[in-house]
Each structure stands twice: as C-alpha cells, then as structure tokens.
Amino acid sequence: MVTTTKTPxxxxxxxxxxxxxxxxxxxxxxxxxxxxxxAALTLYPFVNLVAKAFSSEGFIVAGQxxxxxxxxxxxxxxxxxxxxxxxxxYRNTVVYTVVATIIAMALTTTFAYALSRHELRGRAFFIxxxxxxxxxxxxxxxxxxxxxxxxxxxxIWAIVIPNAISIFNLLIMKSFFENFPKDLEEAAAIDxxxxxxxxxxxxxxxxxxxxxxxVLFYAVSFxxxxxxxxxxxxxxxxxxxxxxxxxxxxxxxxxxxxGADSAQIAANVQAVTMVLTVxxxxxxxxxxxxxxxxxxxxxxxxx
Amino acid sequence: MAALTTPERAPAxxxxxxxxxxxxxxxxxxxxxxxxxxxxxxxxxVLPIVYLAIFKYTPMAGNIIAFRRFRPGGSIFGDEWVGxxxxxxxxxxxxxxxxxxxxxxxxxxxxxIVFPLPIILALMLNEVRTRFFKRFVQTxxxxxxxxxxxxxxxxxxxxxxxxxxINQLIEALGGEPVSFMQDADWFRTxxxxxxxxxxxxxxxxxxxxxxxxxxDQLYEAARIDGAGRWLQTWHITLPGIxxxxxxxxxxxxxxxxxxxxxxxxxxxxxxxxxTADVIATYLYRVGIGSGSYSYSxxxxxFEALIGVTLVLSANAxxxxxxxxxxx
Numbered sequence: 332m333v334t335t336t337k338t339p340x341x342x343x344x345x346x347x348x349x350x351x352x353x354x355x356x357x358x359x360x361x362x363x364x365x366x367x368x369x370a371a372l373t374l375y376p377f378v379n380l381v382a383k384a385f386s387s388e389g390f391i392v393a394g395q396x397x398x399x400x401x402x403x404x405x406x407x408x409x410x411x412x413x414x415x416x417x418x419x420x421y422r423n424t425v426v427y428t429v430v431a432t433i434i435a436m437a438l439t440t441t442f443a444y445a446l447s448r449h450e451l452r453g454r455a456f457f458i459x460x461x462x463x464x465x466x467x468x469x470x471x472x473x474x475x476x477x478x479x480x481x482x483x484x485x486x487i488w489a490i491v492i493p494n495a496i497s498i499f500n501l502l503i504m505k506s507f508f509e510n511f512p513k514d515l516e517e518a519a520a521i522d523x524x525x526x527x528x529x530x531x532x533x534x535x536x537x538x539x540x541x542x543x544x545x546v547l548f549y550a551v552s553f554x555x556x557x558x559x560x561x562x563x564x565x566x567x568x569x570x571x572x573x574x575x576x577x578x579x580x581x582x583x584x585x586x587x588x589x590g591a592d593s594a595q596i597a598a599n600v601q602a603v604t605m606v607l608t609v610x611x612x613x614x615x616x617x618x619x620x621x622x623x624x625x626x627x628x629x630x631x632x633x634x
Numbered sequence: 635m636a637a638l639t640t641p642e643r644a645p646a647x648x649x650x651x652x653x654x655x656x657x658x659x660x661x662x663x664x665x666x667x668x669x670x671x672x673x674x675x676x677x678x679x680v681l682p683i684v685y686l687a688i689f690k691y692t693p694m695a696g697n698i699i700a701f702r703r704f705r706p707g708g709s710i711f712g713d714e715w716v717g718x719x720x721x722x723x724x725x726x727x728x729x730x731x732x733x734x735x736x737x738x739x740x741x742x743x744x745x746x747i748v749f750p751l752p753i754i755l756a757l758m759l760n761e762v763r764t765r766f767f768k769r770f771v772q773t774x775x776x777x778x779x780x781x782x783x784x785x786x787x788x789x790x791x792x793x794x795x796x797x798x799x800i801n802q803l804i805e806a807l808g809g810e811p812v813s814f815m816q817d818a819d820w821f822r823t824x825x826x827x828x829x830x831x832x833x834x835x836x837x838x839x840x841x842x843x844x845x846x847x848x849x850d851q852l853y854e855a856a857r858i859d860g861a862g863r864w865l866q867t868w869h870i871t872l873p874g875i876x877x878x879x880x881x882x883x884x885x886x887x888x889x890x891x892x893x894x895x896x897x898x899x900x901x902x903x904x905x906x907x908x909t910a911d912v913i914a915t916y917l918y919r920v921g922i923g924s925g926s927y928s929y930s931x932x933x934x935x936f937e938a939l940i941g942v943t944l945v946l947s948a949n950a951x952x953x954x955x956x957x958x959x960x961x
Contacts, residue, residue, distance in 0.1 A: 341842045342769050344762060355863050362758055363767070369755070370774040373835065376789040377777075379799055383792065394797035394805075442682035445675055452668040457679065460686060466888060467942055469693020470934035471914070472921045476710045477693050493689050496682060526674035555782030558896055562922065573784045577900065580788050598792060605788050612780050620773060624839060 341624060383602035384408070391598045411603045416567060417575060421607075424554060424571040431491035431553040432546060438495050439504060439545060444530055446501075447508035458505075465498045478563060489563035490556070490571075497552070500545050507541040508534065544622045551612065576604050700932035712928065720932035730933065733916040736909060737937075741890040743822060748829050749886050752837030753879065757867065759838065760845050772842075775835025787900035790828045791815065815901070818908040825901070825910070829894065840878055848874040877958040884952055884960055888945035891937050913937050 378398055383391055387402030395401050411417060445451055446458055469477075474493065483489035511534060519529045535542070557573035564570055570578075579601055669676055695711065700720055702712025724730045755775070762768040778786070793799050794814035801811040814820045852870045861869065895914035902910040913933060921930030945960075953959035 340846065341772065341839070342765050343846055344765055344768060352862065358863070359761070359763070362761055366758060366762065366767075366771050370771050373774050373778060373831065375799075376793060376831070379793065380789060392797055394802050397799050397802065438682050438685060441678040445678040448672075448675055450668070450672060451675055452665055452672075457683070460691075461682075464686065464690040466945055467694065467938060468690065469696055470931065470938055471918060472927050472931045472934060473693035473696030473699070473710070474689075475922060476699075476704075476927060477689070477696060480710045492685075495685055495689075526672070526678075530678075551780055555780075555784075557782060557784050558899075573782050576788065577784050580784070580791060580900065583791070598795070598797075601788060601792065605785055609781060609785055613777075616777065616780060617773070620776065 380602050380605055383599055384606045386599055388597045388599050407597075407599045407603045411600060411607065417572070417604070417607075419568055420570045420572045420575040423569060424573070427487060427490050427556075427560075427571055428550055428553040430487060431495070432549045434491055435495045435497070435500075435549045435553075436542070436546060439497070439501055439549075440535070440542070441530075442496065443501050443504035444508050444534065446505045447511070461496075461498055461501060475562060484563050485566055485569060490559045491553075493559065494552075494556075497549070500548055504541060504545060507538065511537070540622070547619050547622055554612065572604075572608050576601075576608055579604055697931055697935045697938075699928050700935045702928065704927045704931075706925070716928075720929050721936075723929060724933050724936070729916065730913075732908070733911050733913050737891060737893055737912040737914075739909075740822065740825065740893045740912060743826050744829060744893060745886060745890060747826055748833060749883065751830060751834045753841055753875070755834055756838040756841035756845060756875075757871065759842065760871070761863075772835075772838070775838065777835070778832045779836035781832070783894075783896045784900060786828060786832055787897060790824060790901060794824060815903070816905045818906050818910070821902070821906045821910045825894070825898070828897065837882075840882065841875055844875040844878040845871065876956060880952045880956050880958040881960060884945060884948045887948040888941060890944055891941045 379396070382396050382398060382400045384407065385400035385403050385405065386396045387404055390396050390401035442461075446454060446461070448454070451457070468474075478484065478489050478493060481488075483492070515533055515537075516529050519533050524532065555573065557571065557577055560569070560571050560574050561577065564574070567575075583598075583601060663671065692710075699710070699712040701715060701717060703714050703716050704710075704712045759768055759771060762771070795801070796811055796813055800814070805811055812820065814824055848870065852874075853866055856866050856870055892914060893912050895912070895918075898910055898912060898915050899918065902915065914937070917930040917933045917937075920926050920933070949959050949961065
C-alpha cells in the first residue's frame with residue numbers, strides 16, 4: 332500500500348497528437364451528451380426541492396411543480412422558521428456537530444500520530460485492533476444495551492462519543508503522518524523538544540491540510556447523522572434537525588399509506604425543512620470540495 | 635530525553651550505537667525500556683484504546699447474549715446460558731427467511747448494478763477533453779454523497795409521490811400514475827435508483843485517482859502499435875485500475891449484508907415489507923421495537939458472521955486470482 336501526499340490532478344485531460352478517427356469523434360459527442368444528462372439528472376431532485384419550497388401547496392397537489400416554482404411565495408419559509416422546535420433542533424445539530432468533531436479530532440490525531448511512529452513497540456498490534464473494528468462491530472443491539480447501561484440515554488454523549496473514531500479517517504491521517512519528513516522531527520528532538528512538543532509545535536502546524544480535511548469529513552458526517560439521536564433521544568427538545576425532518580416525513584407517509592390526503596404534512600413544508608437542513612452543506616460545499624478529494628487521495632490505494 | 639531511533643525497515647537493524655544496558659540480544663530495547671523511553675508517545679494511545687475497548691470491543695463481547703437470557707436492568711452480558719435456543723428460534727421463523735431472501739436480493743442487485751457504474755462513469759470522464767466541463771460534472775456528481783440519508787429519503791418520497799415528478803412524466807407519456815411507495819413490486823427499483831443517485835458520483839474518485847497514475851508512455855506505445863481508442867482502453871486503462879477495482883469490490887462484498895439499513899428504515903412501510911424488509915430492519919423492529927434483545931442479537935450475529943466470511947473469501951479469491959487484496 333503506497334500512499335502519496337501529493338494530490339493527483341483529477342481534472343487532468345488527455346490530449347492526443349494523432350488525429351481522431353471519425354468513430355471516436357462521434358463517441359465524443361455521445362459521451363459529452365450523456366455526461367450532461369447525468370449531471371442534469373443528478374441536479375434535478377435539488378432543483379425540484381427548491382421549486383416546491385417556494386410553491387403554494389395547491390400547485391404541488393395538482394402535480395404542476397417541476398423545475399420552476401408555481402404560485403411563488405415565501406410564507407412557507409416564514410411558517411417553518413417560526414416553529415420554535417425547529418430552531419431548537421437546529422441549534423442542537425450545531426452543538427452536537429461541534430462537540431462531536433472536537434472529540435473526534437482530539438482522539439484521531441493523537442492516535443494516528445502514535446500509530447505513525449515506527450519506534451512504537453506493538454505498533455502492528457495497535458493498528459490491528461483498530462482496523463479489526465472496521466470489519467466486525469458489535470451490532471445494533473449490544474451497542475444499544477451498552478449505551479443505555481452507561482446512562483447515556485437522552486444525553487449529548489450518546490451522540491458524540493460512540494462514533495468518535497472513524498477508522499477510515501484514522502488510516503488517512505496515519506499515512507499522512509508517516510510521510511512527514513523525519514528530519515524535522517529529529518532536528519526538533521535534538522533541540523530538546525519532547526514528543527509532546529514535536530507533536531504540538533512542529534507536526535500539527537504543518538498538517539493544516541489534513542486536519543482541515545478530517546474536520547470536514549467528521550463535521551459532515553455528524554451534521555447528517557440522525558439514527559444515533561433517533562435511538563437514544565426520546566425528548567423532542569433534544570432532537571437534531573435531521574430527526575425533526577424524519578418525523579415530518581414519517582407523519583406524511585403514514586397518512587399517505589392509510590389513503591388519506593387531508594391530514595398530510597404539506598409537501599412544501601417538507602421541502603422548506605429539507606432546504607434549510609442542507610443549506611449549510613450546500614453553501615460550504617464549493618469551498619471544501621478539493622479538501623474532500625485530497626483527503627480521499629491521501630489514503631488512496633495505489634497498485 | 636527521548637533518543638529518537640527509528641528503524642526504517644527491518645526492526646532487526648539496530649541503530650549503530652553499540653550495545654546499551656537493557657538491550658536484548660537482537661539489539662532491540664526491551665518492552666519495559668521502550669515504554670519508559672517513549673512514555674509520552676504511549677500516553678497518546680491511552681484514550682483511543684480505552685475508547686476502542688469500551689465502545690467497540692465491549693459490544694462485540696455483548697453478542698454473548700445471543701446464547702444467554704437477557705433480563706432488562708440486568709447485566710448487558712445476560713444472566714443465564716440458554717445455549718442455541720435463540721438460534722433455533724430464528725431458524726424456525728418464517729419472517730426471518732423472508733427478510734434473509736430480501737437481503738440477498740437487494741445485496742446482489744446493489745453489487746451487480748451499482749458497483750460497476752462508477753467505473754463506467756470514471757472512464758467516460760476520462761475521455762473528456764475540456765477541463766472546465768470535466769470539473770463541473772465531477773462537482774455535481776459528488777454532491778449527493780454529502781446529503782443526509784434523511785434528505786435523500788425525503789427527496790425519494792417527494793419524487794415518487796402521486797403528484798411527484800415521476801408520475802407527471804408517466805402521465806405526460808400517456809400512462810397511469812403509479813403509487814410507488816405503496817406497491818411492494820416497485821420498491822427494489824426505487825431503492826436501487828436512489829442508491830445510484832447517491833453513491834455513483836463519489837465512487838468515481840478512487841478510479842479517477844488510479845487513472846491519473848497510468849503512464850502516458852503506455853498509451854504512446856499502444857498508439858504506435860496501431861491500437862485505437864477502444865483497444866487502448868481495454869488493454870491499458872482497465873488493467874491500470876484493476877487493483878483499485880478489486881479492493882473496492884472486496885469492501886463492497888463486505889457491505890453485502892448490511893444493505894442500506896437507514897435508507898430502508900426511512901422509506902419503508904408495512905405495505906412494502908414483502909420486498910423492503912431486510913435483516914437489519916427486521917432485527918431493529920424485533921430488538922428495539924419489541925425488546926427481544928437476545929433474539930435479535932442472535933440474528934445480528936448471524937448476519938455479521940456471513941459478512942465477515944464473505945470478506946475473507948472474497949479477499950482470498952482475489953489474492954489468488956488477480957494478486958490484489960486487502961491483506
């Protein structure tokens with residue numbers, strides 16, 4: 332498993348010196364068309380969601396909202412935003428995400444750094460017990476019983492601790508630290524820095540890229556998490572916004588499967604809640620995309 | 635003062651310092667001395683190891699309740715041995731076999747349909763000549779990966795509803811609207827489609843990375859030998875990404891039994907159970923819903939063992955056949 336710290340350029344395009352055959356030129360046209368279609372199909376659900384969020388319910392029920400809002404209004408936004416529970420749950424999501432990311436980063440960086448040092452006796456063993464959990468976890472029920480036995484039910488700990496270390500992220504970080512120039516650390520040691528000093532004053536400041544990547548990986552996964560909260564929180568004021576949304580959808584589907592249309596949670600209310608939930612991610616997404624790519628690359632396997 | 639000795643390759647290569655007190659005959663310091671010398675480094679391990687022990691290995695040991703009777707409020711490791719009682723119970727449970735079959739079907743469909751698509755998309759992107767266009771398609775196709783599963787479920791429910799976009803398209807083409815989410819026959823199609831939408835774009839990343847490592851000189855040589863585009867793809871590009879394919883295939887086979895549990899939990903309703911209910915959702919209902927902890931743990935253990943067996947066999951076969959493997 333060879334790893335690289337240099338991010339390969341995924342946008343590299345191959346050019347050719349020989350003129351293409353006619354068949355290949357036709358292929359180019361077909362290929363480009365297909366890719367445009369794929370991109371359009373990928374974006375469509377998002378566009379449809381935004382269109383519904385700004386439409387009035389009558390047009391949605393009549394099945395007339397696809398790409399552009401019909402009966403444009405922003406009252407649904409005002410209605411959803413005036414729900415106190417929604418904001419409380421939104422705040423919970425922010426708090427859970429921040430706390431969980433801090434805990435996860437503290438554990439992952441120290442663990443990854445220790446595992447990256449070859450002088451650590453038992454290194455292979457420690458890596459082994461970490462990687463083993465990737466392939467075999469306790470399963471739903473034993474985990475559930477453990478969290479309850481620890482008294483984590485209805486506390487923030489049920490959400491921020493059980494998933495604190497993602498082994499995948501740990502391995503990415505470990506390979507980054509392994510590629511860290513040894514001379515720097517050795518020079519620092521000669522200058523009298525302890526392991527703590529080397530880690531805190533040399534290694535961490537020079538690992539900003541990988542740290543940023545990991546923070547993003549963790550933050551997005553905690554932001555999107557709903558199942559942990561769904562299992563361990565039974566008070567609605569502790570829900571993250573994802574569970575709030577899940578309950579909206581569940582209310583809508585249960586009435587629909589009973590064949591009643593009247594009691595349904597309005598589709599535009601659902602749409603607005605979804606838009607507000609994904610908004611932060613969509614806003615930062617363009618800026619963080621390259622970090623995600625380089626993060627995956629850092630741990631990427633090359634033949 | 636920590637003396638930094640970093641044996642780069644074989645640990646037997648002692649740093650050339652001459653023998654010191656407390657060294658074993660092979661030149662490595664004893665364990666005790668290593669810990670004493672690098673205690674700060676070991677202190678980094680304490681919290682993560684405690685975490686792994688409590689939150690990963692304790693639940694693993696907790697699977698013992700598949701063979702023991704669990705009393706609410708009692709020990710999480712159960713109270714008394716009941717042997718294979720719960721195993722027999724689920725093997726005689728017709729519902730279990732239904733969800734087992736559903737799991738196999740959804741798992742196979744995912745592996746056969748969803749797994750190859752990122753490879754195709756990566757190859758298509760690889761032929762694009764315009765940088766900007768390539769970057770645009772990539773950016774768009776990664777986006778669904780970052781959506782919470784709840785959002786994806788919400789979108790699926792909206793698009794498939796009676797007045798949703800899909801039914802509008804059907805009506806525009808002169809068909810009758812379909813109530814997708816109340817019709818068990820449609821669930822697999824809906825599930826696989828949403829899986830494709832969410833995972834395929836992100837899945838191209840590793841393949842695109844592998845594609846960038848292929849040496850251009852190989853293509854050059856093939857062109858001189860008269861190979862056209864298709865032959866080049868077949869003889870150079872595909873072998874170039876084979877190791878990546880194999881590793882991802884093994885990982886995917888490992889996920890085979892754990893079909894999109896959260897997504898199904900959000901999407902399904904009793905009308906869809908005949909096709910949508912899988913092992914994971916069934917054990918969730920039986921365990922968390924009805925509190926039959928031992929019984930559902932037995933089912934979960936069975937599922938996990940199949941998963942581990944699949945990974946190990948896939949890995950062994952791949953190592954034998956293609957030479958690439960996880961370990």
